[in-house]
Amino acid sequence: MPRLATAIHLGRGRRLAHDHAVTEQSVRPQPRRKVVSSPYIHRLQRRHFLLFDVLPIIGTVAAPALLAGHPFGVTELVLLLSMWLLTGLGVTVGYHRLFTHRTFKAAPAVVAVLAVLGSMAGQGGVISWVALHRRHHEYSDREGDPHSPNLSGGGLAGRFKGLLHSHFLWMRRHEYPNIVHYAPDLLKNRLLVRVARLYYWWVVLGLAIPALIGGLAEMSWLGAVSGLFWGGLVRIFVLEHIVWAINSFLHMFGTRPYESRENSRNGGLFALITLGESWHNNHHAFPDSPSFGLDWYRLDPGFWLIKALAAAGLAWDLKTPGRDRIEAKRITKPAA
Template sequence: MSNEYVHRLQRRHFLLFDVLPILGTAVALALLAVRPITLVDLALLGAMWAITLMGVSVGYHRLFTHRSFTAAPLLGLVLTVCGSMAGQGGLVSWVALHRRHHERSDRDGDPHSPNLAGGGLAGRLRGLAHSHFLWMRRHEYPNVVHYAPDLIADRRLISVARHYHVWVVLGLALPALVGGLVEWSWYGAVTGLLWGGLVRMFVVEHLIWAINSFLHSFGRRSFRTRENSHNSGLLALLTFGESWHNNHHAFPESPSFGLRWYRLDPGIWTIRACAALGLASDLKTPSARRQATRYADLPAAEIPAADVAIAVAEERAS
């Protein structure tokens, strides 16, 4: 779908939720000249980062886009609200776009590939700028009836997801309220809004966008896939495990993106904690045998030695 009405909505969302956090971050940094950042500000930044990134990674991505596990209805609704507070788009739109990305990854039709802007340094830079940030100004909108019929059919879920803008405002109001009450001042409310709201939104957005851009250009690969996805251990904790991106493209149905215990993946830790509480089930992690068949697609020199040793041990044990 591509029409002027949709593009106006995209531009408005881009200005409000992608550009405004940049301005808010600049204001927060400027205010450091007046008063240093406080422990309250840092705590609000950290807490809201964890809440909203959990909503995007565990909820929007692993649960709703790829159905990599089954969640209790209440957990699904909570994850919807948390993911919406990140300001990265409504649930149905986000899921439709991401399913489209997997369908056409790094080919014509991928909404945010960095590899379709031509060759050479200029083409590489254009592609990175497009995939990291600029694509959100204007893009074709995937038909949600085609790409997300399962979500549309869930009336209870839609009744919560349709209030996307309310949840975004809540994600800004909560840290402002907490900051104001803890500091017992309007200045505390303002810095709470900035650090727990706009700076947090800026940080979460650019971490997620880095996966679209840099991890479709640079990094290491554990599995051969038909597109150009890569892994980055350096970003694993900061992105809730989303930076194991090559693993994810190799096994998109897996709730674990790290696939191995030594790869940091807070997303799967959260899902397993929910499973222990009876809130999640049916985790579809690929077996060692299935992973080993995908290693065979890579040249031997490119296969991580630790992964080979563990896969062989698990294969013998089974």
């Protein structure tokens, strides 16, 4: 009997120790998940892909059909260029340099305008975009990078498959970065949270504005439809493929003057049309710099806007790297 009682007591002790360990484990903070994946999220991704990635392609293909009844004129050209410039600056200056990398600080009015303009580009809500891009920098060209072109095998077939994935196809379905992990600073910003919640409305506004201006300029419904196509759908298509080309082609082709952990490249020839984003190796080498060109003679319209805002007192604390730091990372030395 004493031996049996001892065995029961030990058994109870082990169970109590196990229960205590389980309780401790449940109470102890668990590591935060970096990505979230669920059927619901994947359905949202497919819907966004069809609405804002595929539909602009269809609109761009259909736009020339309008030329038979409504020629492409000054109104359409101005709407296309102005809406591309405004929403493009919203992405590069707002989404990328300000919200993702915090390369400068800005007045609340500037924050709000840049967040809205970036949302009008149709490339995702500001907080989700920031979380995705921060994850890209964390795992760039390694497993975990949502859109690397260099993880699909070698040879011509692997490179082509990688380019397709990184340029376009990755958006159909991917692991969603946990915004609590990647963008806690933005979640504390009530202004940005409010803008992010209205993301779909901002995209619609970005389509409605050129349609309204086109209709008023031509005083016709056909003018409104033409404005919708050229200032809306075609503009989204053009800007999207410019941004996507940086993720795809500029991680495979171009010059590489600075040390960085990944395969980022510069494409200086495209500096103006990308609003400075094509200085991609520069950016990955110095992600905290508001200047992507780094030197005054390298075209960087995004940095020009930041400098103008700073001159007006609307932006400050620009974290441009010094010459010593830049030269320390240089691979190719400049010619004498």
